[in-house]
Amino acid sequence: MSILASSGLEAIINPHDAAPSREWVLGHLADPEVRGVCLTHSQPSDKVDDEFLKACNENLKVVSTFSVGYDHIDIEGAKRRGIKIGHTPGVLSDAVADITVMLVLMTLRRVEEGISLVKSGGWSKLPWAPFILCGPSISHPSLVLSFLGFGRISQHVLSRLLAFTSKIHPPQVQYVSSHARPNQMEIDQQFSDRFGVKVKRVERDQLASESDILIVLCDLNPSTKDYVNSEFLGKMKRTAVLVNAARGPIVNSDDLAHALSTGQIFGAGLDVITGEPDISSDHPLVKAQNCVIIPHMGSADVDTRKAMAELCVRNAIAGAKGDPMPAMVQ
Amino acid sequence: MSILASSGLEAIINPHDAAPSREWVLGHLADPEVRGVCLTHSQPSDKVDDEFLKACNENLKVVSTFSVGYDHIDIEGAKRRGIKIGHTPGVLSDAVADITVMLVLMTLRRVEEGISLVKSGGWSKLPWAPFILCGPSISHPSLVLSFLGFGRISQHVLSRLLAFTSKIHPPQVQYVSSHARPNQMEIDQQFSDRFGVKVKRVERDQLASESDILIVLCDLNPSTKDYVNSEFLGKMKRTAVLVNAARGPIVNSDDLAHALSTGQIFGAGLDVITGEPDISSDHPLVKAQNCVIIPHMGSADVDTRKAMAELCVRNAIAGAKGDPMPAMVQ
Incomplete structure (x- = not known):
């Protein structure tokens, strides 16, 4: 509010402590x-169609x-009308990486089951046995x-996860990106040097069949929608875990279930799910x-928000004044 | 079983897929x-009194x-009868450190609330707002x-948490141990050098009043029982979080509630709680x-178990044969 106040511009603020109506916005x-x-990713009132x-x-x-992702915005349509799009990359990378690592640990270690057991009062009836x-x-x-996806957030996740994995037998790291670069080997060598473990780009089938931990942190776009579907899941290991901290529709919910x-x-472990926030208890x-499902809390820490x-x-x-914007979608 | 089989000793195994009765044990x-x-920490049948x-x-x-802790064993009584005690330090440090970091993140980021919201179907009714x-x-x-407590497991936790904390403004690390050593400053300097952040032993009051994240990872013994009580909690910051991955009775449950x-x-965030496993849903x-409470799963990964x-x-x-034991309680 103080930045707005000193900008010389007047702000019209949604007066309700709830999402505005679509009519109010339009x-x-x-x-x-x-x-x-200014708008958010999460409200139906805010869809830029x-x-x-x-x-x-x-x-x-x-x-x-107020998000790094812009799948709720018709970018091409906005460009045609000469409207620029701002988003918030970078500032939320740490917070989303934190939640992603947490979901990896929760999923590997069966925390959903553990919490449910305690809440139901069933802990006392659990026979103890080593496994x-x-x-x-x-x-x-x-x-x-x-x-x-191996962008900024994935790289933050990797640097955290390497504090947990074996030092003597370091993990192999692989990723899928939208397309191989001409200097792909050089890029992967740079990643390997930086993280101190072998990092390489692979194709979709290899990603599916070899992963022990698969982390989804890519954009949602037509090429990634339903990327993780029944055919992909059918190639995965029975011991593998999947974490999605990007956008729900990248993973097909029916196929995952x-x-x-x-x-x-x-x-x-899911921070996001197709159809959110309208997810019923059944x-x-x-x-x-x-x-384990949490309600899209990836960036929800106070400093990050x-x-x-x-x-x-x-x-x-900056956009309203015609000045260069700090973070514009190209 | 294969190690037992090749030992030349005969094993009597509890034949039920549940805890044995006290009578069967005695x-x-x-x-x-x-x-x-061989016995566990978790079963009433196994209390060495x-x-x-x-x-x-x-x-x-x-x-x-089958545990690192031995608060279920009357160590002095066993010694008087010439019985040696074996335990399992070291091998579970990584697994417990993993769960501890997970509980820190879950507690800071309000994951208990988030999961409950999703399970109750309340996500759709949550108005989105930045905070x-x-x-x-x-x-x-x-x-x-x-x-x-700043033993093996705490140190593993610290090395993991430093992958999450700010690089530009590293955290201050402090700990309480049972008593100051004569060369305490030198010890703390070694810790500081090893972890690349300032580490120092403090007294109880300072631990209570200055912590943002307080992690309990000490033995349970008469001096640590109820260590975290109402007087201690009353000195803590309103923004602080507490994680107990050691033994329930170190934290007084009524005072914490x-x-x-x-x-x-x-x-x-609790992996342990006084009275476990008899914890009712109310x-x-x-x-x-x-x-957030999980049912004492700190060491529950397959490789660790x-x-x-x-x-x-x-x-x-080794103990039965009178040979030196790999890990004996002194």
Whole structure:
């Protein structure tokens, strides 16, 4: 608010302590004095589609989203209308990496089952035996650690996970990216040198079949939607775990529920899920004992959300004034 | 089993897929051919008290516990009867450190609340706002990271947590140990050099009042029972989190429940709790939204439990034969 106040621009703030209505949003977009808009990823009112773009008055120059992902925004449509898009990369990488590592540990170590057991009062009835509630070890000697997408956040996750994996038998790291670069071997060598373990780009089949821990941290776009489907899951190890901290629709929920219930994979940890936030208590993934779901909290720490708010507002102010934006979607 | 088989000793195995009865245990102890016993920390049948020791025939030379802690064993009583005690230090340090870091992240990031929200179907009704479900950041610049006990496992936890904390503003690390050593400054300098952050032993009051993250990883003994009580909790920061991965009774449950319900501290993560495993679903700590409880799963990964089983059996065989034991309680 203080940054907005000192910008010389006037701010129209949603007056309710809840999401604004779509009508409220569209109504203000039409006002010719409105030159920019800040919005979020999470609210249906904030979807930047054809209807949204048509409602924008011609002085509106910038849409600034309080998120790094922009799959809720029609980027091409906005470009055609000369509207710039701001987002919040970088500032949330640490917080999302923290949650991702937490979900890896929770999934490997069967924490969903453990918590449910305690909550139901069933702990006292559990017979103790050496392998009760045991999961795969993260320091297992031949661990293969895989990433769907190997951008900034994946790299932060890797540097954290290497504090847990075996020092004597370091894990192999592999990732899939949208396309191989001409100097791919050189790039992978740089990654390997930087992290002190072997890192390499692989193809989709190898990612599926060799991973012990598979972490989804890529953009949602037409090429990644349903990337993890029944055919992919069918190639995975029965001891493998999957963590999605990117966007729900990259993993097909029906196929994942089937793979979890049949033991095709060991477990899953989800910060995101297709259809969120409208997830009912009888959703098959909510009911699965080998799946832990948290409500899209990846960036939810106080310092991170402050930094995202600041970057979101600075993008909007710069865009509205026609100045260079700190973080613009190209 | 293969190690036992090749030892030349005969094994009497509890035939049920559940804890044996106390009678079954005591009955076999009296058998003059029984020279050693393997037992666990978790079963009432396995408590090595006066009754247990009196039941032991005079050829019984060793009690080997499948745990690192031995607060279920009357060590002095066993010594008086010439019985050696084996335990399993070292092999479970990584697994317990993994779970401890996971509990730190879960507690800071309000994951108990998040999971409950998803399970109840309440996610769709949650209004999105920048600080909804936000917790303190682990990379906060002035973080104070504290340990009650700074042995092997605490040190493993610290090396993992340093992959999450700020590189530019590293955390201050402090710990309490049972007594200051004559060369305490030198010891702390060695820790500081090894971890690359300032590490120092402090007194109880300072531990309470300055910690942002307080991790309990000490032995349970008369001097640590109820160490974290209402007076201690009353000195803690309202934004602080507490994680106990050692033994339940080090933290007073009633006092912790009060501190959590009044917001005296931010949250707690417990792998252990007084009275486990008889914890009912209406226990105040089970019901607290800012407390996550898992059923003593610290060492529960497959590789770790195998290593513990092997060490437990090797201790028993060596003790029974009068050979030096791989890991004997002094």
